[in-house]
Amino acid sequence: MKKTFIAAAITVSIFSFYNCKDTAKSPVKSLTREITFTKEGELTLLKSKNDSIIATLDIEIADDEYSTQTGLMYRNSLAENQAMLFIFNDMQPRSFYMKNTEIPLDIIYLNAEKEIVSFQKNAKTYDETSLPSEAPSQYVLEINAGLSDKWKLEKGDRIEFTKN
Numbered sequence: 074m075k076k077t078f079i080a081a082a083i084t085v086s087i088f089s090f091y092n093c094k095d096t097a098k099s100p101v102k103s104l105t106r107e108i109t110f111t112k113e114g115e116l117t118l119l120k121s122k123n124d125s126i127i128a129t130l131d132i133e134i135a136d137d138e139y140s141t142q143t144g145l146m147y148r149n150s151l152a153e154n155q156a157m158l159f160i161f162n163d164m165q166p167r168s169f170y171m172k173n174t175e176i177p178l179d180i181i182y183l184n185a186e187k188e189i190v191s192f193q194k195n196a197k198t199y200d201e202t203s204l205p206s207e208a209p210s211q212y213v214l215e216i217n218a219g220l221s222d223k224w225k226l227e228k229g230d231r232i233e234f235t236k237n
C-alpha cells in the first residue's frame with residue numbers, strides 16, 4: 074500500500090512538472106494598457122475588373138520605424154471596418170509575424186501601384202513564424218482574419234486611401 078502511494082505521488086509530481094512547463098510556453102498577457110485604434114485616414118478596396126467598391130475602412134497608418142515594428146501588437150480587438158496600413162518608402166519583399174498580436178489577421182501585400190500581390194490569410198495570434206510576401210510590396214494592409222475571403226479579394230484588386 075505504501076509503495077502504491079509513493080508511486081502515485083511521484084506520478085502526480087511528474088505530470089505537474091510537465092503541465093507547468095507547457096503552461097510557461099503560452100502567451101503572457103501584457104500588463105500594460107491596451108493600445109486603442111486611432112483613425113488616421115480612410116481606405117477603399119476596389120475590384121480590379123470594374124473598380125466597384127468592395128469595402129471602405131477606417132485606417133491607422135504605420136509609416137515610421139516604431140509604428141511599423143509595433144503594428145497591431147498589444148491590442149485585443151479590431152472592428153470589421155478598421156485596418157492598419159503600413160506604408161514603406163520602397164518596394165521590396167516583405168515579411169511580417171504575429172509576435173504579441175492578440176487578433177488573428179489577414180495580411181495583404183500590395184505593390185507600388187497599390188495592387189494586391191499576395192496574401193497571408195488567417196495569421197495565428199502570437200505566432201513568430203515569418204509570413205512573407207510572394208512578390209515585392211510597398212504597402213501592407215492588416216485586416217481581421219477571414220475578411221479577405223468574405224470580401225472575395227483577389228490578386229490585382231487595389232486600394233485607394235486618404236490620410237486625415
